[in-house]
Amino acid sequence: MSPKHRRWTLDATVWIAGFAMAALLVTEAVATDRRASSATNPTWQSECGSCHVAYPPHLLSAQAWRSILQRLDRHFGVDASVDEATASTIGAFLEANAGRAAQGRVEPSTIRITQTRWFRHEHAEVAPSTWNRSAVGSAANCGACHRNAASGDFSERLVRMPN
Amino acid sequence: MNASSAVAAIVLAVAVAGSGLTWAQSPAAISKRYAEAAQRASASFAGFSAQRGEELFQASHGGQWSCSSCHTRNPTAVGKHAKTGKPIAPLAPAANAERFTSIATADKWFKRNCNDVIGRKCTAQEKGDVLSYLMQFKP
Numbered sequence: 001m002s003p004k005h006r007r008w009t010l011d012a013t014v015w016i017a018g019f020a021m022a023a024l025l026v027t028e029a030v031a032t033d034r035r036a037s038s039a040t041n042p043t044w045q046s047e048c049g050s051c052h053v054a055y056p057p058h059l060l061s062a063q064a065w066r067s068i069l070q071r072l073d074r075h076f077g078v079d080a081s082v083d084e085a086t087a088s089t090i091g092a093f094l095e096a097n098a099g100r101a102a103q104g105r106v107e108p109s110t111i112r113i114t115q116t117r118w119f120r121h122e123h124a125e126v127a128p129s130t131w132n133r134s135a136v137g138s139a140a141n142c143g144a145c146h147r148n149a150a151s152g153d154f155s156e157r158l159v160r161m162p163n
Numbered sequence: 164m165n166a167s168s169a170v171a172a173i174v175l176a177v178a179v180a181g182s183g184l185t186w187a188q189s190p191a192a193i194s195k196r197y198a199e200a201a202q203r204a205s206a207s208f209a210g211f212s213a214q215r216g217e218e219l220f221q222a223s224h225g226g227q228w229s230c231s232s233c234h235t236r237n238p239t240a241v242g243k244h245a246k247t248g249k250p251i252a253p254l255a256p257a258a259n260a261e262r263f264t265s266i267a268t269a270d271k272w273f274k275r276n277c278n279d280v281i282g283r284k285c286t287a288q289e290k291g292d293v294l295s296y297l298m299q300f301k302p
Contacts, residue, residue: 052247077246079278082271137248144248 038152039097043089047082053142053149055113057097064111065094076112114139135162187266190256190298196266197294200287208288216296219289224281230293232280239300255300263294 001009039057048054057065069091073081082090099106110116123139131139142149148158187196194211201208221236223229233251234242239258242251253259263269269290277285285293 051244052249073278079275081275138246140246141248 039093040152041089041093043086044093047086047090049150051078051080052140053146054152055142056152056154057094058099059106059113059116059118060099060111061101061106061108062095062098063101063108064106065098066091067109067111069094130161133162188264190263190294193263193266193269194291194294194298197287197291201291204287211288211291211295213292213295213299216289216292216294220293220296226280226282228280230276230280238297255297257298257300257302262297269294 044057045054060068068075069087072087073079101108106116106118113119119139130136136144142154145159145161146154147160148154187193198208198211201211220230220234220238223232228245232245234254238255239253241253243249244251252261254262256262273285273290277283277289
């Protein structure tokens, strides 16, 4: 192999390796996002998805979920009470899949998802007036813009803002 | 009786007993259960009234919401949750075959929503009246 050819081969190898690594990291990050949203349980989906999107458990800490389940009869202004067996099933699922405060992902005591650092960071580019559009109503109505929210898919490429 | 017919008898007994617990699986069957409960609660029970049910459904009972705040004034229409905006499938059985097919589910929602709208549990009389109102809608 001539020196020029060898140099070209080396350059090409470095570039290809670099792109491959970048591609791997991106797909890993996206896959992690999907994995995090893929935890599901039929009782949780049925009960917690009946009035709003069933918010993925990793969005709040285990402590926050316990706090919410303890006062379901006063759930952000409405009665969402369930029987004990159901509460137990849902509680176990939520705590097992809750966000880990240790990873800096969630503040332990915040119970309102839209007030978490993560939510505010992710939606910083959304104008306050957007939340008040009649098709949206409030920031709690994920499905207004995240058209696949009901399946736990909040990926940005699927966002469609209503008028 | 040999072992296998004994097992068959037990399975049949359990199935019958189990079905007995869940036999209220239609609007009419649930209405009958509410009537039985209303009769137990008051000797002067005189049946259900769709008119009373409609009044209860549409009224705000001194609070912020009525049943129609979420279910709309027309129970055959798709409703919308007053806080979250989530669509709510029609409530009238004629418009939604899944409604009132489980007394456990019906009672779960009556418990929550009567508490939110009226501030207390609905009585069997009230539940029966509302169900009578909802059942009068035709497909």
